[in-house]
Amino acid sequence: MRRDAILSLQSLSLQIADKRLCSQLSLSLQAGTSLGILGRNGTGKTTLLHALVRLHKPHSGHIRLADKPLEQWSQRELACLAGILFQHNLDAMPISVGELVLMGRHPHHTSFWNDSTEDKEAASAALTAMGMNDFARRQLSTLSGGERQRVALAMLLCQNPRLYLLDEPSNHLDIAFQIRSLEIFQQKIRDNGAALCMATHDINLAARFCDTVLLLLGDGHSLYGQTEQVLTETNLAKAYDCEIRKVSDGSGRNYFFPA
Amino acid sequence: MCAACIDDDTVNQGFALRLLLALTVLAAVSFLVSLGSGSIDLAYSTVFQHLFSSEPGFEQQIIQELRLPRSLAAFVTGALLALAGVIMQVLLRNPLADPYILGISGGAAVAALAVILLGLGGAWIANAAFIGAMSSILIVFGLSHGFGFGFGTGTGVESGQWSTTRLLLTGVVLSAGWGALINILLTTSSNDNIHSMLFWLMGDLSQSSAGILEFLILAAGLLLSLYFARALNALAQGELLASALGIQVNRLKLLLYFSASLLTATAVTIAGSVGFVGLIIPHMLRLAGARDHRILLPSAALLGGSFLLLADSAARTVIAPRQLPVGVLTALIGVPVFLFILRRSQRINTSPGDRN
Numbered sequence: 332m333r334r335d336a337i338l339s340l341q342s343l344s345l346q347i348a349d350k351r352l353c354s355q356l357s358l359s360l361q362a363g364t365s366l367g368i369l370g371r372n373g374t375g376k377t378t379l380l381h382a383l384v385r386l387h388k389p390h391s392g393h394i395r396l397a398d399k400p401l402e403q404w405s406q407r408e409l410a411c412l413a414g415i416l417f418q419h420n421l422d423a424m425p426i427s428v429g430e431l432v433l434m435g436r437h438p439h440h441t442s443f444w445n446d447s448t449e450d451k452e453a454a455s456a457a458l459t460a461m462g463m464n465d466f467a468r469r470q471l472s473t474l475s476g477g478e479r480q481r482v483a484l485a486m487l488l489c490q491n492p493r494l495y496l497l498d499e500p501s502n503h504l505d506i507a508f509q510i511r512s513l514e515i516f517q518q519k520i521r522d523n524g525a526a527l528c529m530a531t532h533d534i535n536l537a538a539r540f541c542d543t544v545l546l547l548l549g550d551g552h553s554l555y556g557q558t559e560q561v562l563t564e565t566n567l568a569k570a571y572d573c574e575i576r577k578v579s580d581g582s583g584r585n586y587f588f589p590a
Numbered sequence: 591m592c593a594a595c596i597d598d599d600t601v602n603q604g605f606a607l608r609l610l611l612a613l614t615v616l617a618a619v620s621f622l623v624s625l626g627s628g629s630i631d632l633a634y635s636t637v638f639q640h641l642f643s644s645e646p647g648f649e650q651q652i653i654q655e656l657r658l659p660r661s662l663a664a665f666v667t668g669a670l671l672a673l674a675g676v677i678m679q680v681l682l683r684n685p686l687a688d689p690y691i692l693g694i695s696g697g698a699a700v701a702a703l704a705v706i707l708l709g710l711g712g713a714w715i716a717n718a719a720f721i722g723a724m725s726s727i728l729i730v731f732g733l734s735h736g737f738g739f740g741f742g743t744g745t746g747v748e749s750g751q752w753s754t755t756r757l758l759l760t761g762v763v764l765s766a767g768w769g770a771l772i773n774i775l776l777t778t779s780s781n782d783n784i785h786s787m788l789f790w791l792m793g794d795l796s797q798s799s800a801g802i803l804e805f806l807i808l809a810a811g812l813l814l815s816l817y818f819a820r821a822l823n824a825l826a827q828g829e830l831l832a833s834a835l836g837i838q839v840n841r842l843k844l845l846l847y848f849s850a851s852l853l854t855a856t857a858v859t860i861a862g863s864v865g866f867v868g869l870i871i872p873h874m875l876r877l878a879g880a881r882d883h884r885i886l887l888p889s890a891a892l893l894g895g896s897f898l899l900l901a902d903s904a905a906r907t908v909i910a911p912r913q914l915p916v917g918v919l920t921a922l923i924g925v926p927v928f929l930f931i932l933r934r935s936q937r938i939n940t941s942p943g944d945r946n
Contacts, residue, residue, distance in 0.1 A: 384834055410836030417830055424683065424826040425881055434824055438836035443817060444884065490835070 335362050336395070337494050337526040338383065343392035344551075345378055351551040352378055356392070358545065358555050360494075363520055365527035367537030367558070370547030371571055376530035377418060379547075380496045383528070384413050397493065410438035414492035416483055418499050428474070428482050429467035432458055435489030457488035460515050462508075476503035484512050488519070495520065497529035501536055509533070513540045534575070534587040538562055546570050562587070606885040609878070613892035617665070620899035624661040625653055627903040629911040659799035663860050664902040664916070665895035666800045668867050669808055670857035672894025675868030676886055677815055677850035680826050681843060682758050688869035689854040692761025695863035696768025697726025698855065702862070703775040703787050712797065715790070716859050723855035726764065731847065734760045754829070757847075793864030793917030795902050800860055811853045812891055818842060819883040826883075866920040867894050870928045877935040897924070 339359035345352040352375030360366050368376045381387040383394060385401060394401040396412055404412065414435075435457070436450040458464055461481040471479065480503045487495065495516055501509040513529075517540055520527050531537055537544055537558065544561040546554040548570055554561050567575040567587065574590035625637045632649060640650040641658075674689035682691070690696070701722025702715050734757045776787060789796075815822070821842055824832040833839045857864070871894045872886065880886045901919040908914060 386830060386833060406833070406838045407836035410834060415834050417834070424680075424685075425876065426823075426827065427881075430823075430882065431827070434827070434835065437820060437824055440820065443820060 335397075335524075336360065337362055337397060338528065339395045341393040341395070343382070343394060344390040345375055345382055345387065346390045347375075347378060351390075353547060353553055354551040356545075356553060356555075358543075360526045360528060360543075362493075362524040362526055364542040365517065365520060365529065365540060367541030367544045368528065368530040368547065369532070369534065369537055369544060369570065370553075371549055374547035374549040376547060377498055380415060380498050380528065380530055383494075383496055384409065384415050386415075407438050410490070410492070412492055413494040413496060414487050414490040415496040416487050416498055416500060418502065426471050427467070428458070428463065428469050428471060429454065431471060431482060432463075432467075432486045432489050435486040435491075438490065453491065454485075454489050457485040460488055461485040461512065477505060477508065480504055481508065481512070488515070491523075493523070493525045495525060495527045495529075497527065497531075499531060500529055501531060501533055509536065510539075534562065534567065538585050538587065559585070605879060606882075609880060609885060609889055610892070613889055613896070617892050617896045617899075620896040620903075621661055621665070624664065624899045624903045625657050628652075628657060628906045631907075660795055660902070661899060663798035663800035663804075664795050664898045666804045666808055667795070667798070667857045667861045667864060667895075668871075668898025669891040669895035670804075670811070670853045670860075671864065671868040671898075672871035672890040673808070673811055673815065673887065674850045674853040674857065675894075676872040676883070676890045677822075677846050677853075678868070679872055680822050680883070681846045681850065682754055683826065683828070684758065685873065686869075687758075688866075689850065689857070690863060690865075690868070691758070691765070692730050692851070693726045693765040693768055694723045694851055694854045695858050696765045696772065697729075698723035698858040699791060699863060700768050700771045700775065701725075702790050703772060703779075706783050706787050706790065707775060707779050709783075711786075715797075719862070720855055720859040723851075723858050726768070727848070727851040727855065730757070730761050730764055733764075789915045790862040791917075792915035793862045793920070794915040795861050795898075795905070796913055798861050804856055804860060807852065807856045808891065811849050812887060814845075814849055815887050816884065818845070819887060822846075822883040822887075861916070864898065864917045864920060866917070866924045867898055870924050871897060874928060874931055877931050 336359040339357075341357050343356040344354045345356075358366070368379060370376055378387050382389050383396070383401070385406075396404060396409070401409075433446060433450060433454040436446070436453060439450070441447070458467060461484055463478070463481055463485055466474070466478065466482070471482065474482065480500075484500065487497075497516070500512060500516075504512065513536065516527055519525060527540075529537075529541070541558050543556065544554075544558045546561050546566060548554070554566055554570070562577070562585070564575055564577050567577075576588050576590045578586045578588065580586065622634050622637055625641065626632045626634055630652065632653070636649055637653060640647070640653045643650055671689055675687070678687045678689055678691060679685060681687075698719040699722070701718040705714050705718040734753075772791070776784065779787065821832065821837045824835050824837055825839065825842060829839050829843075832842075854868075872890050875886055875889050875893060880889050898916065898920065901923055902916045904923065905914045905916045905919045908919075
């Protein structure tokens with residue numbers, strides 16, 4: 332496995348209006364690994380993801396993406412490097428599933444007019460991976476919430492960035508697809524030397540798929556480290572203000588439940 | 591379904607070609623109808639015969655000197671408005687947006703009516719309308735600058751939805767202000783002027799002509815928007831998404847605002863505020879399946895132009911030898927046609943056959 336840092340944060344502070352979301356945050360994310368961001372509502376999970384693609388301006392500190400500071404990438408280069416799954420699916424104007432997924436290729440286009448065979452193959456592969464093969468011609472507005480989430484995930488796969496930023500990837504998904512889709516992304520980051528960063532409310536998904544976890548405590552402070560070290564009953568109780576029980580099944584996998 | 595589920599059919603190149611071809615034919619037919627109709631009906635063979643002939647004569651004079659300039663003006667106005675409508679609807683991501691929603695026609699109307707009130711005519715009205723439209727564009731830009739449009743590095747998109755709302759509100763409120771001024775001008779003017787003022791407000795082509803400049807502006811607007819067609823597709827799905835796909839959203843919005851505004855100002859200068867074209871032509875085409883802006887933009891220009899040509903032909907013939915303002919006809923023809931298409935597309939979209 333290559334040990335290049337795809338993402339590194341140095342003393343990053345974020346705030347919205349006067350609310351400090353995180354202060355002096357430093358961490359780095361290596362190729363082939365994934366980071367889970369957990370915390371209560373309004374602790375800054377989404378804002379942090381947005382800051383990583385310049386959709387939110389940090390209060391202070393530095394973000395490096397691959398080998399350059401974030402602000403030095405052009406908008407298009409940035410979109411080739413980092414792709415984001417938004418929490419809210421967009422359906423402002425009518426569009427078909429196939430057209431939307433193909434749109435994921437936008438930053439890679441060389442011609443401003445034609446879709447290359449490569450683009451179409453990437454879109455097909457992404458739809459197939461998400462089990463949406465038969466939906467290519469369907470209107471997005473006729474899909475269920477979970478199906479739309481799968482389309483959004485397929486679009487991100489099609490974008491094929493080196494850093495995947497997922498905001499609540501399990502939203503609306505049935506339990507089988509929650510696991511299946513993250514397995515696909517896990518496979519993808521291992522094969523391509525990419526990295527993944529996901530904000531989630533599902534402690535179990537984070538425990539299962541993330542190498543490191545950032546637990547936002549809501550007062551600007553946070554806990555960061557290896558998943559097993561951060562996800563303890565004490566830490567989670569502190570973060571969520573709620574008793575949480577950790578259960579082990581003996582095979583080394585841990586499960587978390589409210590007590 | 592096929593193994594490669596994204597094929598040529600998904601991007602619909604065949605559909606695009608068929609649609610553009612059909613619309614080109616429609617535009618040609620509309621020109622013929624427009625040149626042939628009026629207070630004196632001319633057969634299409636006569637139109638053909640005299641359109642390009644240099645042999646002077648009565649028919650040749652009617653066609654080349656009276657009808658052709660007006661037909662060209664009708665076509666270019668319709669094309670400009672439909673194109674501006676497509677761009678405005680994407681910029682504001684609002685299906686109700688039309689080229690006039692941000693107050694451009696209001697500004698133009700106040701200036702044009704003021705000039706009519708002063709007893710000036712012809713080129714004065716057109717120039718005043720253009721100056722009025724440009725002032726309105728700059729006022730809206732100035733007021734919404736800083737929230738509607740941010741210069742700089744591309745941050746600031748996070749407040750995108752709100753900014754668009756602010757831009758829309760600024761424009762709509764300014765429009766209302768212009769409306770009040772228009773009413774003052776109407777109520778204080780003499781009866782002689784009222785008639786020409788009303789014709790201007792409803793949109794009228796009887797005094798219009800369009801030259802090479804107007805067609806150049808149309809061509810420039812079309813080429814520029816086509817260059818950004820893919821970016822428009824993304825922007826239509828939201829500013830955050832467009833930004834995440836590598837589009838410099840603020841720069842694009844600025845460009846869209848000014849190009850749509852200039853197209854609209856040009857149209858208003860030619861024919862006054864012809865309503866409805868900029869609102870329904872884009873929707874008709876979207877309902878017909880042209881959602882991709884690479885197809886939608888040129889189609890809108892062709893269909894908008896043809897539509898106004900036909901509406902103007904009707905305006906000249908319905909109560910001939912008197913003429914109606916073309917703006918009345920755009921609504922009279924447009925409303926039932928649009929409602930029919932809307933109803934039909936609803937049936938298609940909800941039929942079970944479409945589910946897969």
